[in-house]
Amino acid sequence: xxxxxxxxxxxxxxxxxxxxxxxxxxxxxxxxxxxxxxxxxxxxxxxxxxxxxxxxxxxxxxxxxxxxxxxxxxxxxxxxxxxxxxxxxxxxxxxxxxxxxxxxxxxxxxxxxxxxxxxxxxxxxxxxxxxxxxxxxxxxxxxxxxxxxxxxxxxxxxxxxxxxxxxxxxxxxxxxxxxxxxxxxxxxxxxxxxxxxxxxxxxxxxxxxxxxxxxxxxxxxxxxxxxxxxxxxxxxxxxxxxxxxxxxxxxxxxxxxxxxxxxxxxxxxxxxxxxxxxxxxxxxxxxxxxxxxxxxxxxxxxxxxxxxxxxxxxxxxxxxxxxxxxxxxxxxxxxxxxxxxxxxxxxxxxxxxxxxxxxxx
Numbered sequence: 001x002x003x004x005x006x007x008x009x010x011x012x013x014x015x016x017x018x019x020x021x022x023x024x025x026x027x028x029x030x031x032x033x034x035x036x037x038x039x040x041x042x043x044x045x046x047x048x049x050x051x052x053x054x055x056x057x058x059x060x061x062x063x064x065x066x067x068x069x070x071x072x073x074x075x076x077x078x079x080x081x082x083x084x085x086x087x088x089x090x091x092x093x094x095x096x097x098x099x100x101x102x103x104x105x106x107x108x109x110x111x112x113x114x115x116x117x118x119x120x121x122x123x124x125x126x127x128x129x130x131x132x133x134x135x136x137x138x139x140x141x142x143x144x145x146x147x148x149x150x151x152x153x154x155x156x157x158x159x160x161x162x163x164x165x166x167x168x169x170x171x172x173x174x175x176x177x178x179x180x181x182x183x184x185x186x187x188x189x190x191x192x193x194x195x196x197x198x199x200x201x202x203x204x205x206x207x208x209x210x211x212x213x214x215x216x217x218x219x220x221x222x223x224x225x226x227x228x229x230x231x232x233x234x235x236x237x238x239x240x241x242x243x244x245x246x247x248x249x250x251x252x253x254x255x256x257x258x259x260x261x262x263x264x265x266x267x268x269x270x271x272x273x274x275x276x277x278x279x280x281x282x283x284x285x286x287x288x289x290x291x292x293x294x295x296x297x298x299x300x301x302x303x304x305x306x307x308x309x310x311x312x313x314x315x316x317x318x319x320x321x322x323x324x325x326x327x328x329x330x331x332x333x334x335x336x337x338x339x340x341x342x343x344x345x346x347x348x349x350x351x352x353x354x355x356x357x358x359x360x361x
Contacts, residue, residue, distance in 0.1 A: 001112060001299045002328035003043060004080070007071040010062040011087075012038035013355040021330065023075075024347035027339065028332045034352045036332035040116070040304045043330065046072040046083050047112040047302075048142060049095065049105040057087045074112045076299065081111050106148050113142050113293050113301040117286045119311045124285065125270055125278040129259035136196055136260065139289055143296055147195050154188040157181060158251055166249045178242070185254060186234040192255045193231045200225040200260065202295075207288035211264075214280055214319055219264045221284055228257035283316060287323055305331040309338045318342055 008017040013035045028036045041060070044052050051060065061068040070085040086094035095102050102108060116138075124131050141148040161181040168174055204223045211221035229237045237253045245252055262269055262281050269277050293301040303324055309317050310333065321344050333339075339346055349360040 001074070001076045001297075001302060003112065003302055003330075004073040004075050005071075006039070006043060006046070006073075007069075008039075008042055009069040010065040011042055011068040011070060012060055012062060014038065015062065015355070017357060019350065019357060021328070022347035023328050025324075025345065026328075026330045027336065027346055027349045028330065028352050028357070029334060029336060029349070030352035031334060035355045035357075036352045037306050039352070039357075040306050040330060040332060042070050043072065043302075044114055044116050044304060046070045046085055047074075047108070047114050048138075049085075049093070049108060050138075052116045052118065052304075057093055058089045061087055061089060072112075076112070083108065083111060106145050106152075109142060109145050109148060113297055113299070114304060115139075115286065115289050115293060115301050116304045116306070117308050118306040119308060121286055122279045122282045122308075122311055124282045125262050125273065126275075129257070132260040133256075133258055135285070136199060136258075139293070140195060140199055143293065144195065147192070150188050150191045150195070154185065154192055154255070157184045157188060158254065158256060161185060161251055162249070165245055165251070168246055169249070182235065182238045185251070186238060189229075189234055189254050190231040193227050193229075193234075193258075196227070196255070196258065197225055202292055203285070203288050206291045206295075207284045210287050210291075211281065211284040214284060214316065219277070219280075221281055222263040222266070223285075224261040224263065226259040226261050228255065228259075229253045279311070280316065283312070283320065287320070290323070290327065300327045303327050303329040305329060307332050307334070309333060 002023040003021050005021065006017070006019045008014045011017075017039075019039070028039055030036055041051055041053060041055075044050070045060070066089050068087040070083075070087070072083045074081045074083060082098050084096040084099070088094070095105065095108055097108065097111065124135055137151060141151065161178070164174060164178060164181060200223050207221055207223060211219060234254070241252050264273060264277055264281065267273065269281060273281070290301060290303060309320070309331075312320065317338060321339075321342050325345070336346070336349070351358045351360055
């Protein structure tokens with residue numbers, strides 16, 4: 001699987017842009033704040049409908065314009081696929097695959113699988129549970145349309161339930177309807193919990209070996225899924241916490257409060273790990289993600305590396321570069337020295353200067 005080309009119109013700081021990518025390693029280099037990350041954001045958005053930054057559609061449209069366009073050509077095995085995306089300021093985005101409009105964003109998933117790695121990902125262990133849940137959800141949504149549908153429905157029901165909890169203060173006669181939302185929340189939530197359990201188990205199997213290699217066999221990594229509530233107990237706990245939820249006007253139990261525990265040699269490094277241990281564990285997680293996607297889709301994902309090498313020491317840089325030799329990779333950086341020093345093969349180089357891109361020989 002690889003991306004053949006990308007075309008942008010009025011996206012971020014690009015008025016127009018047309019790029020042809022190599023199926024190997026593509027380097028986008030230049031000074032900071034020139035638009036390198038914007039290209040990776042457009043690629044990720046084109047494959048997942050979401051910005052890795054969490055940006056809204058209107059925030060990605062070029063200043064002074066009302067809409068933006070992304071066109072991406074993807075090749076999987078011998079089949080090419082064209083993805084067109086139309087961002088609008090005050091309306092939902094429009095998406096078409098091979099010229100045919102799709103009604104649901106979920107229909108796009110599977111056209112291209114991506115793993116995005118940014119410096120912020122190195123903080124995934126250090127940050128709060130929300131970031132680790134986001135890590136789980138982003139990958140599971142790419143791998144499973146069923147999971148995406150379940151997560152979408154769960155979030156809708158959760159929002160409706162929370163709205164009802166607030167409305168009960170003024171309309172107590174609505175209390176009997178809470179039971180209906182609880183049943184649906186437990187149903188979809190139970191499926192999310194099961195999917196996350198299985199995903200973390202698979203991730204654990206792969207990450208142990210990767211982390212051992214990164215640390216010279218000195219550390220053993222263990223991932224432990226921490227559901228806020230057990231599947232079998234979800235309905236019961238919703239009833240048990242009902243008075244509390246009404247009082248605080250918020251749903252207190254469910255997978256929206258899950259976490260992922262990361263241990264090294266049995267110690268929870270979220271609290272007690274050094275910064276070096278946390279960053280190495282995060283790198284192991286992202287590399288494990290690549291191998292897991294390979295295993296599940298029987299193909300290689302596209303890897304997007306946003307200025308990550310500058311955050312790693314020499315040995316970890318080398319391990320990362322060795323791990324991605326057979327994957328199409330789009331890398332942003334401020335210079336090429338790291339690649340030269342590691343004698344890393346570069347297939348295509350682009351220089352980015354203030355919203356303009358020049359291909360280097």
